Amino acid sequence: MSKELAGSAGLSPAEADDSRVATRTKFYFGAGAGGEAASMWIFNALGMIFYQQILGLPAGLAGTALAIAIFADAITDPLIGAISDRFRSKWGRRHPFLLIAPIPLAMCIFLIFHPPAFVVESHTLLFIWLCVFTILQRTFQTFYVVPHLAMGAELSTDYLERTRIMAFNNLFTLYGGTLMHVVAWFVVFGFIFVDQGGQLYRPAYTWTALTACVIVLVSIFACAFGTKDQIPLLKRNQIDDDRKVSLGAFYSDIWMVMQNRNYLYLLLGLFFLSLTIGTHETLAIYMGTFFWELTPYQIGFLILNNILGVHVGFFLAARLHHRFDKRWTIALSAIGLSVFWSMTVNLALLGLAPANSSWALVAFIIFFGTFSSFFGAVLNISVMSALADIADEHELKTGLRLEGIFYSARAFFAKAMNAIGHVVAGLALQYYVMLPPNSVPGDVAPDIIFRLGIVDGPFAMIGGIIAGVVYLGYRIDKSVHEQTREALAARSG
Numbered sequence: 001m002s003k004e005l006a007g008s009a010g011l012s013p014a015e016a017d018d019s020r021v022a023t024r025t026k027f028y029f030g031a032g033a034g035g036e037a038a039s040m041w042i043f044n045a046l047g048m049i050f051y052q053q054i055l056g057l058p059a060g061l062a063g064t065a066l067a068i069a070i071f072a073d074a075i076t077d078p079l080i081g082a083i084s085d086r087f088r089s090k091w092g093r094r095h096p097f098l099l100i101a102p103i104p105l106a107m108c109i110f111l112i113f114h115p116p117a118f119v120v121e122s123h124t125l126l127f128i129w130l131c132v133f134t135i136l137q138r139t140f141q142t143f144y145v146v147p148h149l150a151m152g153a154e155l156s157t158d159y160l161e162r163t164r165i166m167a168f169n170n171l172f173t174l175y176g177g178t179l180m181h182v183v184a185w186f187v188v189f190g191f192i193f194v195d196q197g198g199q200l201y202r203p204a205y206t207w208t209a210l211t212a213c214v215i216v217l218v219s220i221f222a223c224a225f226g227t228k229d230q231i232p233l234l235k236r237n238q239i240d241d242d243r244k245v246s247l248g249a250f251y252s253d254i255w256m257v258m259q260n261r262n263y264l265y266l267l268l269g270l271f272f273l274s275l276t277i278g279t280h281e282t283l284a285i286y287m288g289t290f291f292w293e294l295t296p297y298q299i300g301f302l303i304l305n306n307i308l309g310v311h312v313g314f315f316l317a318a319r320l321h322h323r324f325d326k327r328w329t330i331a332l333s334a335i336g337l338s339v340f341w342s343m344t345v346n347l348a349l350l351g352l353a354p355a356n357s358s359w360a361l362v363a364f365i366i367f368f369g370t371f372s373s374f375f376g377a378v379l380n381i382s383v384m385s386a387l388a389d390i391a392d393e394h395e396l397k398t399g400l401r402l403e404g405i406f407y408s409a410r411a412f413f414a415k416a417m418n419a420i421g422h423v424v425a426g427l428a429l430q431y432y433v434m435l436p437p438n439s440v441p442g443d444v445a446p447d448i449i450f451r452l453g454i455v456d457g458p459f460a461m462i463g464g465i466i467a468g469v470v471y472l473g474y475r476i477d478k479s480v481h482e483q484t485r486e487a488l489a490a491r492s493g
Helices: 003-008 013-017 023-031 033-054 059-086 095-100 102-112 123-154 159-192 204-226 228-233 247-257 261-291 296-301 303-323 326-349 359-398 403-433 446-471 478-492
Strands: none
Touching: 023 033, 023 123, 023 159, 023 204, 033 059, 033 102, 033 123, 033 159, 033 204, 033 261, 033 403, 059 123, 059 247, 059 403, 095 102, 095 123, 095 204, 102 123, 102 204, 123 159, 123 359, 123 403, 159 204, 159 296, 159 303, 159 359, 159 478, 204 228, 247 359, 247 403, 261 296, 261 326, 261 359, 261 403, 261 446, 296 303, 296 359, 303 326, 303 359, 326 359, 326 446, 359 403, 359 478, 403 446
C-alpha cells in the first residue's frame, strides 16, 4: 500500500507497509477455522441433548463426561503448543499437525453419535463411551487448532494486520458453525425428520455427524495445502533454535510465559468468561426447544444473529483497534457479549418477551443476539491479535518465539472453565431445573421452565461481566507494540 493510500485510510506508513499478508493467504488460513467450528458446534450444541434426552443418560453424567473431555483437551493444549514451537520438518513447525488431525478427528465425531446398542443399554458403558471418544475428538482437534492459531500469529508482525488475519479466522469460524446450523435445523431436523420429532429423533444425528465430518476434512486440508507456500516465511526462534522437545523444556516454556503480566490478565479474564460461554452453549438447544418452544425451522433462523453480528465485527475490528486500544475493546466487548446474550431470557422472565413459538419472538431473539454476536466477534479477534503482540513482547525479553505456548495455554484456561460451565449446566439440569428425559415441548411444568431461564439468564451473565473488569489489566497499546517491534528489528540487524 502506498503512503498516499495509507493516509487516506487513516493508517500510518508503518502500519500500511509492514508485513502485509496476501488476501489469498488470509483466506486459506481462515478457512481452516471452519473445521474447528464444525467439530465444536456438534459437540457443544448437540452432545448434551443427544445423550440426555435421546439416550437417557442422566444430565449430571452427560455434563461430567463432556467436562472430562474438555479438561483432557485443556491439558494437551500446552503440550501440543510446546511441541509445535520446537518441531522441525520440511513442512515447518505447524503444518505437519494440520495434516495429521483431520481423519481421526472426523472418525471420532461420527462414533460419538453412534454408540453400539449394548453400550446404550448401560449408563456406565454409555458414560465411558462418551468420555473416551469425546476425549479423542478434543485431542485430535487440539492437534490442529493450536498450531493453526500459532501460524496465524507468525504470518505478520503488524499491529493491525494481525487483527485482519484473525478476523478471517473468526469469519470462517462463523461459516463452519453456520453451515452446521443450517444443515441441522433447516434440512435434517426441520425437513427430513421433522415428522419424526426433529432434534429428538435419534437417526437424524447420523446425517448431522456426517456433515460435520465432511466440513472438518475439507476445511483443514484446504488450510494446510493452501498455506504451504508460507512455510519458508514463517518466523523461527532467533536463538536456541535447535532445542529438543522434552518434558523439562515444556515446563520451562510454560513457566516463562506465565511470568508475563499482560498474558496473565488475558488468562484471568478468559477464566471467568468461559464459565458464561460453557453454560450458554450447553443450554442453547434446551432453551430453543423447551423454554421458547420454537420449531426446528424457527431455531434455524436464529443463526441470523451470528451472521449479522460476526460480519459487522469482521469489518469493524481493525477500525476499532485503530481508534481505540485493544485493552478497552476487549473489556467492553466481554461485557457487551454477556449482557446481550442473556438479555432475551432476562426480559422473558420479567414478562417482557413476545409469545412463545411466535415469529415475533424469533425476531426478538435475533435482534439482541446480533449485538451479542458482534461483541463476541470483536472480543475473539481482539484477544487473538493481542496474543500475537504478547508473543513479540516475549521474544524481545527472551529471544524465543513461543506462539504455540501462548495460544495453547490460553486455550487451557478457556477450556478448563468451559468444562466447568458444562458441568454446572448438567448438574443444574439434573438437580435444579430437573428436566426429565424424553420431555415434550409445551408439556413441561412452568416451574421447570422458570428455573431453566434463571440458569441461562441472570446466572450465566455474571462471569462475563467479571471478565470485562479483569481485562482492563492488559496494557499493550500501539505505542508499546511499536517500541517492541523497533527493538526486535534493531536486534536482528
